[in-house]
Amino acid sequence: MRRFLRxxxxxxxxxxxxxxxxxxxxxxxAVQPVLWLVVFGQVLAHVHGIYTGEVGYLAxxxxxxxxxxxxxxxxxxxxxxxxxxxLGVVHKLxxxxxxxxxxxxxxxxxxxxxxxxxxxxxxxxxxxxxxALREDPRAILGVLAAVLLGSGIFxxxxxxxxxxVKTRERFMGIGQVLTMPLFFASNAIYPLELMPPWLRFxxxxxxxxxxxxxxxxxxxxxxxHVHAYAVxxxxxxxxFCVLLAIAVRLYPTLAE
Amino acid sequence: MNASSESGAPAVAAxxxxxxxxTLTAVDRVDLAVRHGEIFGLLGANGAGKSTMMKMLTTLLPxxxxxxxxxxxxxxxxxxxxxxxxxxxxxxxxxxxxxTGQENLRLSAKLYGLPRAERSARIADALGFMGLAxxxxxxxxxxxxxxxxxxxLAQAMLHRPAILFLDEPTIGLDPMARHSVWDRLxxxxxxxxxxxxxxxxxxxxxxxxxxxxxILHAGRIAVVGKPAELRTALGPEATLDDVFAHYAGGxxxxxxxxxxTARTRRTARRLG
Numbered sequence: 001m002r003r004f005l006r007x008x009x010x011x012x013x014x015x016x017x018x019x020x021x022x023x024x025x026x027x028x029x030a031v032q033p034v035l036w037l038v039v040f041g042q043v044l045a046h047v048h049g050i051y052t053g054e055v056g057y058l059a060x061x062x063x064x065x066x067x068x069x070x071x072x073x074x075x076x077x078x079x080x081x082x083x084x085x086x087l088g089v090v091h092k093l094x095x096x097x098x099x100x101x102x103x104x105x106x107x108x109x110x111x112x113x114x115x116x117x118x119x120x121x122x123x124x125x126x127x128x129x130x131x132a133l134r135e136d137p138r139a140i141l142g143v144l145a146a147v148l149l150g151s152g153i154f155x156x157x158x159x160x161x162x163x164x165v166k167t168r169e170r171f172m173g174i175g176q177v178l179t180m181p182l183f184f185a186s187n188a189i190y191p192l193e194l195m196p197p198w199l200r201f202x203x204x205x206x207x208x209x210x211x212x213x214x215x216x217x218x219x220x221x222x223x224x225h226v227h228a229y230a231v232x233x234x235x236x237x238x239x240f241c242v243l244l245a246i247a248v249r250l251y252p253t254l255a256e
Numbered sequence: 257m258n259a260s261s262e263s264g265a266p267a268v269a270a271x272x273x274x275x276x277x278x279t280l281t282a283v284d285r286v287d288l289a290v291r292h293g294e295i296f297g298l299l300g301a302n303g304a305g306k307s308t309m310m311k312m313l314t315t316l317l318p319x320x321x322x323x324x325x326x327x328x329x330x331x332x333x334x335x336x337x338x339x340x341x342x343x344x345x346x347x348x349x350x351x352x353x354x355x356t357g358q359e360n361l362r363l364s365a366k367l368y369g370l371p372r373a374e375r376s377a378r379i380a381d382a383l384g385f386m387g388l389a390x391x392x393x394x395x396x397x398x399x400x401x402x403x404x405x406x407x408x409l410a411q412a413m414l415h416r417p418a419i420l421f422l423d424e425p426t427i428g429l430d431p432m433a434r435h436s437v438w439d440r441l442x443x444x445x446x447x448x449x450x451x452x453x454x455x456x457x458x459x460x461x462x463x464x465x466x467x468x469x470x471i472l473h474a475g476r477i478a479v480v481g482k483p484a485e486l487r488t489a490l491g492p493e494a495t496l497d498d499v500f501a502h503y504a505g506g507x508x509x510x511x512x513x514x515x516x517t518a519r520t521r522r523t524a525r526r527l528g
Contacts, residue, residue: 003369006366006369007366007367009366010362010363010366010367011363014352014355014359014363017355017359018352018354018355021354022354086348087348087349087350088346088347088348088349088350089350089352091316091344091346091348091350092344092346092350092411093367094315094316095314095315095316095339095342095344095421096339096364096367096368097336097339097340097367097368097369098367098368252316255311255316255317256311256316256317
């Protein structure tokens with residue numbers, strides 16, 4: 001276990017150093033949530049077209065956009081992995097005696113850093129737009145845990161796709177095809193009750209739905225979550241473990 | 257000292273090692289024995305099977321059939337033991353340009369499980385050995401091509417492996433940088449007694465560095481021997497180029513697929 005932690009930390013630490021040295025990606029990724037919350041959210045809130053219970057639409061939307069940011073910043077993680085493959089970095093990592101699980105988990109943790117930065121950005125936007133946020137530390141810790149877990153899921157999913165397609169061109173196409181259905185077939189921007197039965201069925205199988213559900217309860221004052229937190233976190237953890245197991249098996253094929 | 261040197265077995269021993277990709281046989285029943293402490297060159301045109309051999313011996317690619325032992329351990333059944341005993345410099349430039357030389361080495365030190373108390377000293381030693389002590393805290397993207405290759409050698413030797421695998425280590429380097437890398441490799445063998453297995457299609461490199469060479473052609477070993485003996489066997493005036501042309505299909509076959517060519521060019525471009 002100590003070895004697993006040491007190796008995973010080494011991989012994650014390297015990513016963190018690079019991220020702090022060149023934060024351009026983080027800054028550019030902050031633009032999209034601003035547009036969703038300040039433009040789309042404000043307009044839809046005035047229309048009152050979507051019933052969101054006790055909370056206003058902007059408050060309802062905010063956790064959805066945080067989940068979306070986590071998804072969008074993590075889902076293209078595979079491109080970086082393909083880039084590392086093209087540079088020979090993957091080969092060198094795989095020739096080392098490090099556990100394959102450490103290499104993959106370290107990548108997931110580093111994706112979590114990006115997710116946490118997105119969370120800070122969304123909190124700042126939410127404060128600026130007067131969304132009523134929960135302030136108790138346990139709820140905030142819960143949000144951070146959900147964001148880390150969500151980042152881990154979608155970055156590992158991305159890694160699995162990268163291991164299968166192996167080229168940037170193919171990945172770009174598949175990445176676009178995957179992100180939008182994941183986003184729209186979830187409760188990120190409208191409640192599950194408004195969906196037709198078939199879409200609700202798809203949404204129930206979408207891990208993004210459970211991420212949004214947990215965030216909605218933990219982040220927003222009076223925010224309603226459909227499932228118990230144990231269910232949300234249980235599903236997220238199970239999905240992460242399954243994806244991690246698949247990625248550990250597939251990651252070595254990148255060097256073949 | 258490793259398991260194979262204690263038992264008197266070769267540092268690297270392959271037996272009928274084969275790798276197929278669909279209908280293509282990239283490496284075809286290769287037998288090979290690399291002695292302890294020698295610099296052994298695997299020569300061949302693009303597509304001859306050098307890199308596939310290298311990938312199998314370094315546990316990156318499972319063989320289709322046959323077997324190999326590296327440092328006394330089976331590449332298929334004991335890959336983790338093999339990995340602990342080898343260092344590897346891929347053909348592609350694998351040092352991370354966004355990190356300093358020291359940070360690159362620190363990552364390797366952690367992944368190879370060097371004790372925390374020894375890490376800094378070992379990193380300083382390796383950087384000093386490769387003539388990079390002054391550049392240790394500079395970003396690798398500011399290094400020259402030769403410096404990057406020396407840094408990668410420092411990474412590969414950091415855990416004092418018994419066997420070093422180098423896949424085209426001087427591809428794309430200018431003559432001075434190439435000689436600098438050759439000097440460091442000779443120093444490594446002299447000071448640490450490492451066995452070095454190197455792939456190249458550069459005859460000058462093979463002549464300057466290798467104790468013995470094997471010429472691969474169409475996935476099979478065409479000949480093995482000392483460069484001087486192979487030259488003499490072909491004729492009094494024969495050069496290693498002649499030997500290569502003789503055994504590698506007259507040098508007229510154009511091997512190497514698009515991906516291999518792109519990879520070579522990418523490496524050369526990164527080296528500036």
